[in-house]
Amino acid sequence: MEFSLIDRIRQRTAQGRDDVRLGIGDDAALLAMPPGQELAVAIDTMVEGVHFPIGTAAVDLGWKALAVNLSDLAAMGATPAWALLALTLPNADAAFVDGFADGFAQLAQAYRLALVGGDTTRGTLTISVAVHGFVPPGKALTRAGAQVGDVVLVTGTLGDAAGGLQLVQRGGRSDAQASYLIQRIHRPTPRVAAGLALRGHASACIDVSDGLLADLGHICTSSHVGAEIEAALLPRSSALLDLFDDATSCDFALSGGDDYELCFTVPPQHVASVQTDLARLGCGAARIGRIVEGRGVNVRDREGRQLELVHQGWDHFGA
Amino acid sequence: MEFSLIDRIRQRTAQGRDDVRLGIGDDAALLAMPPGQELAVAIDTMVEGVHFPIGTAAVDLGWKALAVNLSDLAAMGATPAWALLALTLPNADAAFVDGFADGFAQLAQAYRLALVGGDTTRGTLTISVAVHGFVPPGKALTRAGAQVGDVVLVTGTLGDAAGGLQLVQRGGRSDAQASYLIQRIHRPTPRVAAGLALRGHASACIDVSDGLLADLGHICTSSHVGAEIEAALLPRSSALLDLFDDATSCDFALSGGDDYELCFTVPPQHVASVQTDLARLGCGAARIGRIVEGRGVNVRDREGRQLELVHQGWDHFGA
Numbered sequence A, B: 001m002e003f004s005l006i007d008r009i010r011q012r013t014a015q016g017r018d019d020v021r022l023g024i025g026d027d028a029a030l031l032a033m034p035p036g037q038e039l040a041v042a043i044d045t046m047v048e049g050v051h052f053p054i055g056t057a058a059v060d061l062g063w064k065a066l067a068v069n070l071s072d073l074a075a076m077g078a079t080p081a082w083a084l085l086a087l088t089l090p091n092a093d094a095a096f097v098d099g100f101a102d103g104f105a106q107l108a109q110a111y112r113l114a115l116v117g118g119d120t121t122r123g124t125l126t127i128s129v130a131v132h133g134f135v136p137p138g139k140a141l142t143r144a145g146a147q148v149g150d151v152v153l154v155t156g157t158l159g160d161a162a163g164g165l166q167l168v169q170r171g172g173r174s175d176a177q178a179s180y181l182i183q184r185i186h187r188p189t190p191r192v193a194a195g196l197a198l199r200g201h202a203s204a205c206i207d208v209s210d211g212l213l214a215d216l217g218h219i220c221t222s223s224h225v226g227a228e229i230e231a232a233l234l235p236r237s238s239a240l241l242d243l244f245d246d247a248t249s250c251d252f253a254l255s256g257g258d259d260y261e262l263c264f265t266v267p268p269q270h271v272a273s274v275q276t277d278l279a280r281l282g283c284g285a286a287r288i289g290r291i292v293e294g295r296g297v298n299v300r301d302r303e304g305r306q307l308e309l310v311h312q313g314w315d316h317f318g319a
Helices: A003-010 A058-076 A094-110 A160-170 A176-186 A192-198 A212-223 A238-243 A246-255 A268-280 B003-010 B058-076 B094-110 B160-170 B176-186 B192-198 B212-223 B238-243 B246-255 B268-280
Strands: A020-022 A029-031 A038-047 A079-089 A114-122 A126-135 A151-155 A204-207 A226-230 A262-266 A285-292 A296-300 B020-022 B029-031 B038-047 B079-089 B114-122 B126-135 B151-155 B204-207 B226-230 B262-266 B285-292 B296-300
Touching (some): A003 A079, A003 A114, A029 A114, A038 A058, A038 B114, A038 B126, A058 A094, A058 A126, A058 A192, A058 A204, A079 A094, A079 A192, A079 B038, A079 B126, A094 A114, A114 B038, A126 B079, A126 B114, A151 A268, A160 A176, A160 A238, A160 A246, A176 A238, A212 A226, A212 A246, A212 A296, A238 A246, A262 A268, A268 A285, B003 B094, B003 B114, B029 B114, B058 B126, B058 B176, B058 B192, B058 B204, B079 B094, B079 B192, B151 B268, B160 B176, B160 B238, B176 B238, B204 B212, B212 B226, B212 B246, B212 B262, B212 B296, B238 B246, B262 B268, B268 B285
Parallel strands (some): A226 A296, B079 B114, B226 B296
Antiparallel strands (some): A020 A029, A038 A126, A079 A126, A151 A262, A151 A285, A204 A262, A226 A285, B020 B029, B079 B126, B151 B285, B204 B262, B226 B285
């Protein structure tokens, strides 16, 4: 462990957690679990040129590397607590590390999350973060509980990150709407509070990292059900609708990755109260379809016809 | 998370742990901590061409990626329990993944360690593993407890991995002694049982990953003490002594990384019983010096002269 690099991040993240009995600087950290909770753990990696464009600002990478992991905790309904960071860098660039640390710490501080371990190595820019959170036994949201008849909902809006990515690749635009979509790639908001609010209400939950079709497909597989989605109901931002035509924005909303919204299922009688709760949290929750018998995800257009789908989402090694 | 690749590993690792409430396949794993224990966590990354030569066998990489992390738990006196794996690969190579899985699983099974989460991505071959273990509160071994007058010991033998690396780089030899040293690079043995046996006896402990001087130096820094090492006491294998001259093998033992032995300090009155315990575990423990006032590590030769040291150990970003 190279202390100087990790220390720059540690100094910016929470020091005050009394459950961190021994933090960075020894062979392992020592952590105290709150009694009566289960530990939720996840790990995610971002590679330059694969998960983010070469030249992405360090401050955005620091934020996003943590955000995509917090999104996994959000999808489980877990409260974030601790993180580990493995950062591989082409060279010891203090400005990069400081920027990365700033972005990481901005998000970590919002959750009083402590960085408790890290490793920096030399190589292609690659960032792995492992996160740890707490959830009461039996209360976690999983992908496996969706029931036929449940309503499918998503937080926020879908397709923004895919639209933003296309704008970045095209280059040129820098107005407020373009900036909004691009920000959605670089600074995704993990829906932690929404995940906590869904505990005890959602029958299944996942975060939309690979695209709605792929991720709702995981719920269907795990729950042994199918889903029917209505394209007209997909929540899309005004920026996306203004900058792209209906078919494109719909494709982005169905198949674009990197939105980090939550897709979840709720028994019909609880939908109204869940929507009220999530509106109060600021992200809202839109009904987009329902769980049916069968398997896989079908999408219907405004006339009720089943759409032919080209993209089923993002897979780093192909289908 | 790409299920097919991670699944190949998961299928080979422990399924029977009842503390894994929800394993691989959801957004996060759910784990139950044993009551009255603290959680020890560490993360380490290995990059092709930096931490291992290009062309290293996949089975060795799988073993070693876990071994270097278990070594961190060993140095804390923690019992291994769970691991997360982030594997970045240039392409979806089933033979590589199977080999990697075999090596990882061989070592995991020895400790009933469960792989509870993973992520595979495309890029330069990079492996990050995070490990989790248990230790009773207040019983962990740290780097910070060494006292003036304590004896410095190491398990096993030092310098073998550095010797093996030189043999690999030279090419050619394939006799039993060369194979032994090369095996010590590729299949390090984490000293988990030794670490557990040292709880309550060692005043400080670290694993020798960066080289004895660097790692004992970390104990000195954390404990606000110095150390004096006698070169003649450095435990060296017969293979190392047969294949390299005394000065070279001594340099390897002092500065070579990757041995993953434990270096620890013990009050004089407990040395004999500790040595008996560790002899019973098969690795043994050699006295190599003592803790003194001051700072840093000094090395004395057979005549009591202080050695001039060129290398202070391994640092991926230079001094």
